[in-house]
Amino acid sequence: MKLYGSSLSPFVRKVLVFATEKGLALDNVQIERPVMQDEFLRASPLRKMPALVDGAFGIADSTAIIAYLERKHPTPAMYPSDAASLARAVWFEEFADTVLSGVVSKTFFNRIIAPKFYHKPGDEAAAVEGEAKDLPPLLDYLESVVSAPGHFLVGNSLGVADIAVASMFVNFTHAGVVVSTKSHPKTVAWVASVLARPSFAGLIAAEMKLLAA
Secondary structure, rough: EEEEEOOOHHHHHHOOOOOOOOOOOOOOOOOOOOOOOHHHHOOOOOOOOEEEEOOOOOOOOOHHHHHHHHHOOOOOOOOOOHHHHHHHHHHHHHHHHHHHHHHHHHHHHHHHHHHHHOOOOOOOOOHHHHHHHHHHHHHHHHHHHHHOOOOOOOOOOHHHHHHHHHHHHHHHHOOOOOOOOOOOOOHHHHHHHHHOHHHHHHHHHHHHHHOOO
């Protein structure tokens, strides 16, 4: 199976970590520019990453991709089986993919993507707004629901909720956003415990090397 897109995207990283935790090997293919691969364009008609190609089948969007992987490779399960827990897992995934990602767009894009990849100044005022105004209420919410390091957002094992939320924090770190251990100690400890897993750690090391080059 091929996964198109860079792991600097929290959505691509989310799929790569999800697959690794399931013991699945994905061939991570970088998208060519300005002329994108035909295979990628067939799988992603909106030209957005990530896109998965599995033989003749192709699909875009991280949520659609991991839903496909979960159904095709059900063990180990990354979504809960009971209705209430499943709903909570989907909620956290949506929370990450929409609300937290909005802050990533302001901070990571303006401090990393714009200057390093587009070679133009980012909007630092927007980045500061994201870090100082938009993020704290979201951290307050997480602080109220996370448990101790080594525990999980839903159930007794790592799942899609943990992967989706923690992936956004990698981009915050890349963008120089520091979450205070005084104001949000449980959140900081929980994020650190998830990102220390080998499925995350290898990707983060490679990303840091790329950004430092």
